[in-house]
Every structure is written in structure tokens, then in C-alpha cells.
Amino acid sequence: MGAMTTTPAAVADASAYARAVEEARTAAAAYYAGGESAVDDDTYDRLVRGIAAYEKEHPDETLADSPTGKVAGGAATGDVPHSAPMLSLDNVFSAEQLVAWAASLERRLGRPVEAWSVEPKLDGLAIAARYEHGRLTRLVTRGDGTAGEDVSHAVGSVVGLPGRLTEPVSLEVRGEVLMTREQFERGNALRTEHGGAPFANARGAAAGTLRAKDRPYRAETTFYGYGALPLPSSGPLGELLERWPHSQVLEYVTGLGVHTAAATDVAPRTLATVAEVQSRVEEIAGLRAELPFGIDGIVIKADLAEDQRAAGAGSRAPRWAIAYKLPAVEKITRLLAVEWNVGRTGVVAPRAVLEPVLIDGSTVTYATLHNPGDITRRDLRLGDRVMVHKAGDIIPRVEAPVVRLRTGEERPIVFPEDCPQCGGEIDTSGQRWRCVRGRDCRLVASISYAVGRDQLDIEGLGATRVVQLVEAGLLTDFADLFVLRREQLLALDRMGVTSTDNLLAAVEGAKAQPLSRVLAALGVRGTGRSMSRRIARHFATMDRLRAADAEAVRRVDGIGTEKAPLIVAELAELAPLIDKLVAAGVNMTEPGATPPPDGAEGGPEAADAPEVALPGGPLAGMTVVVTGAMTGPLAKLSRNRMNELIERAGGTSSSSVSKRTTLLVAGENAGTKRAKAEALGVRVADPDEFAAMVAELLTDDQGDPDDRP
Numbered sequence: 262m263g264a265m266t267t268t269p270a271a272v273a274d275a276s277a278y279a280r281a282v283e284e285a286r287t288a289a290a291a292y293y294a295g296g297e298s299a300v301d302d303d304t305y306d307r308l309v310r311g312i313a314a315y316e317k318e319h320p321d322e323t324l325a326d327s328p329t330g331k332v333a334g335g336a337a338t339g340d341v342p343h344s345a346p347m348l349s350l351d352n353v354f355s356a357e358q359l360v361a362w363a364a365s366l367e368r369r370l371g372r373p374v375e376a377w378s379v380e381p382k383l384d385g386l387a388i389a390a391r392y393e394h395g396r397l398t399r400l401v402t403r404g405d406g407t408a409g410e411d412v413s414h415a416v417g418s419v420v421g422l423p424g425r426l427t428e429p430v431s432l433e434v435r436g437e438v439l440m441t442r443e444q445f446e447r448g449n450a451l452r453t454e455h456g457g458a459p460f461a462n463a464r465g466a467a468a469g470t471l472r473a474k475d476r477p478y479r480a481e482t483t484f485y486g487y488g489a490l491p492l493p494s495s496g497p498l499g500e501l502l503e504r505w506p507h508s509q510v511l512e513y514v515t516g517l518g519v520h521t522a523a524a525t526d527v528a529p530r531t532l533a534t535v536a537e538v539q540s541r542v543e544e545i546a547g548l549r550a551e552l553p554f555g556i557d558g559i560v561i562k563a564d565l566a567e568d569q570r571a572a573g574a575g576s577r578a579p580r581w582a583i584a585y586k587l588p589a590v591e592k593i594t595r596l597l598a599v600e601w602n603v604g605r606t607g608v609v610a611p612r613a614v615l616e617p618v619l620i621d622g623s624t625v626t627y628a629t630l631h632n633p634g635d636i637t638r639r640d641l642r643l644g645d646r647v648m649v650h651k652a653g654d655i656i657p658r659v660e661a662p663v664v665r666l667r668t669g670e671e672r673p674i675v676f677p678e679d680c681p682q683c684g685g686e687i688d689t690s691g692q693r694w695r696c697v698r699g700r701d702c703r704l705v706a707s708i709s710y711a712v713g714r715d716q717l718d719i720e721g722l723g724a725t726r727v728v729q730l731v732e733a734g735l736l737t738d739f740a741d742l743f744v745l746r747r748e749q750l751l752a753l754d755r756m757g758v759t760s761t762d763n764l765l766a767a768v769e770g771a772k773a774q775p776l777s778r779v780l781a782a783l784g785v786r787g788t789g790r791s792m793s794r795r796i797a798r799h800f801a802t803m804d805r806l807r808a809a810d811a812e813a814v815r816r817v818d819g820i821g822t823e824k825a826p827l828i829v830a831e832l833a834e835l836a837p838l839i840d841k842l843v844a845a846g847v848n849m850t851e852p853g854a855t856p857p858p859d860g861a862e863g864g865p866e867a868a869d870a871p872e873v874a875l876p877g878g879p880l881a882g883m884t885v886v887v888t889g890a891m892t893g894p895l896a897k898l899s900r901n902r903m904n905e906l907i908e909r910a911g912g913t914s915s916s917s918v919s920k921r922t923t924l925l926v927a928g929e930n931a932g933t934k935r936a937k938a939e940a941l942g943v944r945v946a947d948p949d950e951f952a953a954m955v956a957e958l959l960t961d962d963q964g965d966p967d968d969r970p
């Protein structure tokens with residue numbers, strides 16, 4: 262478990278300080294009101310730490326509105342006085358800080374702490390539940406710590422807070438009200454069905470739900486008790502509650518039928534040493550991702566009542582307890598796009614493309630959206646600021662939009678009408694959408710791709726025809742095309758003599774395609790068309806390529822140490838298909854390419870040998886990226902043709918702009934790539950300038966016979 266550091270926000274002078282205080286106050290007010298804060302917890306905590314740092318330097322400038330040293334940052338209030346203050350907790354962020362805190366508590370007590378209680382820090386809101394003679398009479402929020410708000414109207418919708426205890430006793434149970442993951446999903450669905458805006462996360466949803474009075478629907482929350490105190494009506498029980506160790510109080514409360522964390526994987530434990538505390542802290546942290554409810558840390562308490570009494574409390578927090586905070590797992594970022602991917606079994610699943618955001622040490626760019634219904638239930642829109650959740654190894658997910666940050670510029674998310682992989686129909690009757698072709702979808706898509714104009718370029722093989730051939734059992738992969746017999750085709754519906762002969766001729770012609778296109782047709786993972794060309798030019802023949810090990814493959818420009826072994830493995834996996842193609846007489850050489858001398862693939866000379874055909878070409882040594890729509894003499898060239906052109910001119914084509922890019926050809930509507938190139942100081946040329954640079958090669962390219970419009 263990595264230590265977490267929260268860098269304070271920079272607060273440079275008095276006016277920045279005043280602004281920071283105002284910003285924190287607004288955020289906390291929204292947060293505790295159960296509406297939505299405009300900032301995530303990390304951002305808020307950094308702000309408060311910046312404020313605290315400034316106040317330490319300038320103690321007499323402290324503003325009355327400052328959130329420091331106050332329960333709920335001073336942003337919550339209430340009119341129901343608490344019998345005893347409901348405080349917040351102080352924080353530690355690392356094992357070292359925890360050890361130091363424990364030592365300072367023991368110094369204060371003048372004796373070792375005899376027993377520690379270690380329990381989850383439930384991420385909801387604190388509530389006091391008053392029971393008189395076994396009946397639940399009142400629910401009060403924490404408020405400012407001295408008085409809270411009466412939310413008794415919520416009785417009945419809070420799971421785990423029974424209306425009647427198993428014994429007719431009087432006491433106040435304190436604990437956390439939260440929404441489990443499931444309750445949050447259901448609650449948000451209910452809310453959007455009733456025309457309401459979704460809550461951004463489970464915590465906000467629990468707070469909002471608890472405080473809302475006149476809702477036509479009821480969303481459920483869950484209570485977890487973590488303490489109990491006497492009421493005036495408690496009688497002799499009151500004295501016991503004040504004398505029992507914390508762990509015994511919890512046991513008693515559980516026995517009365519109140520929900521506590523006792524039955525969960527992260528149940529409170531009583532431990533003797535700080536070392537044991539530390540390992541339990543790590544255990545709970547490790548379980549975080551799998552819990553059905555959110556935790557934002559671990560709470561460590563001195564278990565014995567006399568230790569607690571002797572330690573006492575400050576204005577904001579007790580001195581006998583501490584919260585070991587875990588890194589935030591939720592951050593706000595922007596939803597840029599929704600992609601639709603088709604799985605092996607034909608499930609069409611949406612995936613969110615996000616503005617990259619750092620969560621718990623890793624950058625998140627994609628997040629799951631589960632199924633199309635999820636998008637509707639969450640009322641997501643493109644351009645929305647969304648709360649993204651990522652914990653441990655689980656796949657990041659979009660929780661919900663942060664509705665109060667909407668600008669009005671958000672656009673609806675477009676759902677696909679046809680299968681994005683094979684173009685077939687989508688069955689939208691279930692929760693999960695499926696391509697009606699199921700497992701055939703991938704086959705149809707991979708064959709359609711292989712015969713496409715940038716790969717084997719077989720005319721007359723549109724998607725419908727491919728489907729027909731697959732369904733007739735004639736194709737199990739694209740190599741089967743080369744052994745199709747005339748009578749098999751003639752036996753099919755809608756296959757006349759002319760179409761059959763044309764198709765057979767096109768297939769025959771495809772056998773002569775260069776190796777680069779065969780490689781592209783194979784769809785080797787991690788290699789696009791441009792990489793296929795570089796590989797083909799480097800090795801010149803399929804035999805040499807198949808004989809190459811990772812070390813030799815790595816020498817192809819742009820492959821690198823990570824990709825090379827994957828390509829080797831992928832080629833080994835494709836061996837049966839490649840053999841089938843060879844047996845069918847498909848060409849396996851790259852015309853014009855000079856292979857490295859035999860036995861030298863792995864030699865040092867090979868490393869420097871340019872595999873590009875034109876070492877002296879106009880783009881020699883340049884790495885070129887193309888973006889936007891081409892115009893002028895380049896208007897007719899597909900992106901693949903452009904890349905071929907760049908490589909024939911001695912350059913290397915690439916799809917993304919980096920520091921290594923030497924030239925960006927930016928056509929109309931060039932977007933982020935242009936901005937990035939400009940930011941990196943990469944030279945940018947428009948299509949006409951570029952056409953002039955490669956004019957000598959352009960004349961033959963335009964006449965390219967297979968360049969169909």
C-alpha cells in the first residue's frame with residue numbers, strides 16, 4: 262500500500278487566501294447539503310491544506326469563515342442539540358504518521374494504550390439514532406457537531422436501523438448512513454426516471470436522499486453503527502455504555518439488531534499492538550476494491566473507555582481516534598467520447614473515453630459503461646464532467662455526471678444502429694446489446710477487413726457477400742477464399758455466372774499482393790498498415806520474418822522491445838492460417854525490398870540498415886504524421902495511400918504526434934494533433950505545401966490504378 266501525499270494548494274497572499282476560504286466554504290456547503298460539490302475530495306482536501314498552511318504563517322489573518330478546525334468545515338448546521346458533540350476525525354496518510362500518532366497518544370496518556378480497535382472508515386454521513394424503550398424515535402445528522410438536522414422522515418428507508426430493538430432499552434446509536442453500490446445504482450435510476458438529475462457518487466446520493474423530504478419515490482440507504490451513548494432515559498445501561506470498551510459497545514449494539522460492520526469482511530477487530538494495527542490497516546486497504554460499499558480509510562480507536570476519557574477531544578476531533586486516509590478513488594474529469602466495442606461473443610459494449618485523469622497513482626483514459634441502459638440511467642452526455650471511480654485492479658467506471666457543472670454545450674450520446682464490427686443488425690432487446698451474428702461477427706469482420714481495399718483489395722466482396730459465404734460454411738477464415746470452387750459459388754443464391762467469375766478473378770489477382778498487404782490482412786495485433794509495410798520491407802519475405810526472433814523483429818523501425826515479442830507470438834499463433842495461404846499460392850514476398858544479408862537479421866549492421874526504399878527521398882529521415890482532410894492534389898488519397906507515399910519518399914509515417922515527429926501534415930479540420938504539434942514546436946505543413954515537397958512522387962501516385970474513389 263503506497264503512502265499518500267496531498268500537496269496543499271498554493272495560497273500565496275491574503276487575497277488568494279480569502280478566495281480559497283470562499284471556494285472551500287461553497288464546496289463544503291454543497292457537499293454537506295447532499296447536493297453536489299463542484300470539486301472532488303482530493304481537490305477539496307488540497308484546498309483546505311493550503312488554507313491551513315497559510316494560517317500557520319499568518320495566524321492573525323485567519324478568517325471567521327475558515328473551514329479549519331471545524332466539524333464539516335463549518336458548512337453544516339442544525340437545530341437539534343446533540344447530547345454529546347458529534348465530532349470529525351483527524352487524519353494520517355502513511356504508516357509512519359500512524360506510528361507517530363499512536364506514540365503521541367501514549368505520551369499524552371503516560372501509559373501504553375492497552376487495546377486498539379481497527380474498523381473501516383465508511384464513506385457516508387454520520388447520523389445519531391435515538392431509541393427510547395426500544396423504539397426508534399429520532400434521526401439527527403451531525404450538523405456542526407453540536408447540533409444537527411432532524412431527518413426522522415427517513416426512518417423506514419434506512420436498512421439496518423430497525424424501528425424496534427430486540428430489547429426495550431434507551432440509547433443513542435451513532436453510525437454512518439451510506440449507499441451500497443447497488444443502492445446507488447437503483448437510487449440513481451429511480452431519480453432519473455422521475456426526471457431528476459443523477460447524483461455523482463454514492464456518498465452524495467446518501468446525503469441527498471437522507472435529507473430529501475417530499476419525494477414521490479423512496480431510495481434505500483444502509484446504516485452501519487460504530488458507537489453508542491447513553492440518553493437521560495437509559496437508566497443503569499447508561500453507566501455501562503460509558504464503562505465498556507468500544508468493542509463491547511459494538512457487540513452489544515449488534516446484539517440489539519442494529520447493523521454494524523461486524524458481518525462484513527472488514528469487521529472491527531481489537532488488537533494489542535501498533536504492528537498488528539498496521540497489518541490490519543493494510544488488509545482492509547487491500548479489500549477496499551471488492552467491498553459492496555465505499556470506504557475512504559480505516560479508523561483506529563483506543564478501545565478502553567478510560568483511555569478515551571483520559572485523551573479527551575479537541576473542538577473538531579477526539580484525540581483517541583484517527584482516520585488513516587486511503588487515496589481518493591473518485592475524480593472528476595470530462596467524458597470526451599463513447600466507443601462501442603464488440604466482444605468475442607458479439608456483445609456490443611460502450612466504453613467511455615475520458616480526458617486522462619490521475620487516480621490512485623495511475624492515469625485513467627477509458628472507463629466501462631457496462632451496457633447501453635447504463636448510459637440512459639445515468640443521463641450521460643458527451644462533454645459532461647463525470648465522476649470516475651477506480652480502485653485497486655478493478656476496471657475504472659463512470660459513476661455519473663456532475664450535473665451542476667453542465668454548461669449547456671453537452672451533446673447526446675449516439676447509440677449505434679448497426680454492429681460497429683461487422684455492420685450487422687444489433688439485438689437490443691436485452692440489457693446487453695448483441696450483434697445478431699454472435700460469434701460469426703468477429704469472423705465476418707476479420708474477413709471483411711482482410712479483403713478491404715487497403716489489404717488484399719478483393720473487389721465484389723462486400724459485407725453481405727462475406728456473410729453469405731460464412732453462413733454457407735464456405736469460409737472459416739480468409740484463406741478459404743483462395744480455394745473456393747466455381748460450382749460452390751454458383752450454387753449460392755444471388756450468385757450468377759458473371760458475379761462468380763468476377764469474384765474468382767479478383768481472388769486470383771489478390772494472390773499477387775505484396776507481403777505488406779498480406780501482413781495487414783492477417784491483422785497482426787499491434788501492427789497497423791504502416792507497420793506492416795515496414796516489417797515487409799525489412800524482412801522482404803515471409804520465411805525470413807517467420808524465422809526471426811524478438812530481437813530481430815525489434816530492429817524494425819518503430820517496433821521496440823515491448824511490441825517485438827508480441828508480434829513474434831502473434832505470428833506463431835497465426836501459423837496455420839499463414840501455411841494455408843502459402844499452400845493456396847498467395848505471394849509472400851515484398852517486391853523491391855532488399856532483405857538483410859542471410860544470417861545477419863540479428864547482426865549489428867541490420868540495426869542501422871534503412872528498410873525504407875528511398876534513402877535519398879525528399880522525406881529522408883523524417884517522421885511524418887497526417888491529420889485532417891487532404892485537399893488539392895492529395896484529395897483523393899486515402900490515409901493508407903498517404904502513408905505509403907511518405908514511406909516511398911524516404912520518411913516514416915506515424916499516427917500520433919510526439920517529440921519525435923518532424924512534420925505534421927494538417928488538412929482541414931485538423932484538431933488536437935495540430936494543437937499538440939504546435940505545443941511541441943513540430944513543423945506543420947498544409948496539404949499543398951506537402952504536395953510540393955513530394956511532387957516528384959506524386960505524379961505516379963495519382964495514376965495508381967487501384968486507387969478507387
Ligand SMILES: NC(=O)c1ccc[n+]([C@@H]2O[C@H](COP(=O)([O-])OP(=O)(O)OC[C@H]3O[C@@H](n4cnc5c(N)ncnc54)[C@H](O)[C@@H]3O)[C@@H](O)[C@H]2O)c1
Nearest residue numbers: 288289292298300301302305333349350382383387487560
Ligand atoms: N468534495 C467536496 O467539496 C468536499 C467538501 C467538504 C468535505 N469533503 C470531504 O469530506 C471529508 C472530511 O469530512 P468530515 O469532516 O466529515 O470528516 P471525515 O469524513 O473525514 O471523518 C469523520 C467522519 O468519519 C465518519 N466515520 C466513518 N466510519 C467511522 C468509524 N468507524 N468510526 C468513526 N467515525 C467514522 C464519521 O461520519 C465521522 O464524522 C474529506 O475527505 C473531504 O475531502 C469534500
Ligand SMILES: [Zn+2]
Nearest residue numbers: 680683696702
Ligand atoms: Zn457484428
